[in-house]
Amino acid sequence: MLAQLLCQYQDTPGGLLPLLQAIQEDLGYIPGEAVPAIARVMNCSAAEVHGVISFYHDLRTAPGGRHTLQVCRAESCQATGGRELEACARDLLGVDFGNTTADGVITLESVYCLGNCACSPSVRLDNDTYARVDREGLAGLIASLRQGAEDTA
The missing domain is CATH 3.40.30.10 (Glutaredoxin)
Incomplete structure (x- = not known):
């Protein structure tokens, strides 16, 4: 599903945040191992991706509770x-x-x-x-x- 989301958002202007939200909606969190692929597809650095994830308190990098x-x-x-x-x-x-x-x-x-x-x-x-x-x-x-x-x- 991650690959599908990456394809869906790769050409969306300003699509990083919507992509991160979609990944979290699908997986429940944003896996750290997905950050390099997200950065590559969104044409930004891994640091920029981490910056967005850490800025928005609703985004999480570990699974939450049910x-x-x-x-x-x-x-x-x-x-x-x-x-x-x-x-x-x-x-x-x-x-x-x-x-x-x-x-x-x-x-x-x-x-x-x-x-x-x-x-x-x-x-x-x-x-x-x-x-x-x-x-x-x-x-x-x-x-x-x-x-x-x-x-x-």
Whole structure:
């Protein structure tokens, strides 16, 4: 699939970022071994490719968990209990931001606005946003993910 994506984007002006996003969408991350081929096809250096990957925090170079939990760290959420929610997420998952649980189920990420300020604090789990989340609500979301992972194992 990588070869197909490289062919699809090679003649696209400004196509590096869309190519990287497409690779991540397909593979879940951008493998380091793909960087030289990406650079060659996009007519840029490997350093430029690495620069784009490292600049955009949504791009990752290692596989993430099956689910992504993003905790909003913007001012509105901070003012309504966000810091406690951040600590709770780290405690419940046993990982810090940017890391994946040992079982590979959940990747914890920070985000600096979910556009849900009127209902702070908020989290996004995969593509669903949850409002006015407290410790118990977050614990329930995490428990349901872990239960779902056990059911499919």
